[in-house]
Amino acid sequence: MIRGIGMDLIELNRIKASLDRNERFADRILTENEQESYGSLPSFNRRVEYIAGRFAAKEAFAKAVGTGIGRLSFQDIEVLNDSNGAPVLTAKGYEEYNIFVSITHSKEYAAAQVVLETEGT
Numbered sequence: 001m002i003r004g005i006g007m008d009l010i011e012l013n014r015i016k017a018s019l020d021r022n023e024r025f026a027d028r029i030l031t032e033n034e035q036e037s038y039g040s041l042p043s044f045n046r047r048v049e050y051i052a053g054r055f056a057a058k059e060a061f062a063k064a065v066g067t068g069i070g071r072l073s074f075q076d077i078e079v080l081n082d083s084n085g086a087p088v089l090t091a092k093g094y095e096e097y098n099i100f101v102s103i104t105h106s107k108e109y110a111a112a113q114v115v116l117e118t119e120g121t
Contacts, residue, residue: 003097004116006063008056009109015052029055031078052110053103054079057089060101060114065094079103089114 018025029051030038041047058077062069076092079101089101098117103110 001118001120002115003118004064004066004114006060006065006114007112008059008063009111010052010056010059012048012052012105012108012110015055015110016048019048019051026051029058029074031075033078033080037080049105049110053087053105053112056110056112057087057101057103057114060112061089061091061099064114064116065091 026035026038026047034054038047038050041050055074057079058072058074059069061077062072065072072091077089078091079087079089082088087101087103089099091097091099094116096118100115100117101112103112105111
């Protein structure tokens with residue numbers, strides 16, 4: 001049964017400005033595992049897309065749960081990729097949920113959608 005749906009849209013320029021202003025911004029948003037992937041990306045623009053996508057996915061998850069970021073930490077939510085490159089979201093304390101996530105980018109935006117599902121009614 002679907003328990004929650006969340007979406008988020010973020011401007012890439014907003015993420016770029018945050019990275020330019022604060023060198024610790026990525027540390028605040030990304031988990032240690034995500035930071036490894038982030039650091040291996042070939043260009044600054046690709047890094048902006050990566051962090052924007054993770055930011056949007058984490059915000060979308062918090063909306064799907066119904067709490068918003070604040071009660072949840074960005075560090076409690078992790079978005080890695082499976083062997084095919086698809087994003088996989090996990091969150092501390094939400095192991096009972098099947099979590100579906102989709103992330104997309106355009107020239108100016110990153111967006112994510114999250115669906116939470118549990119077994120039964």
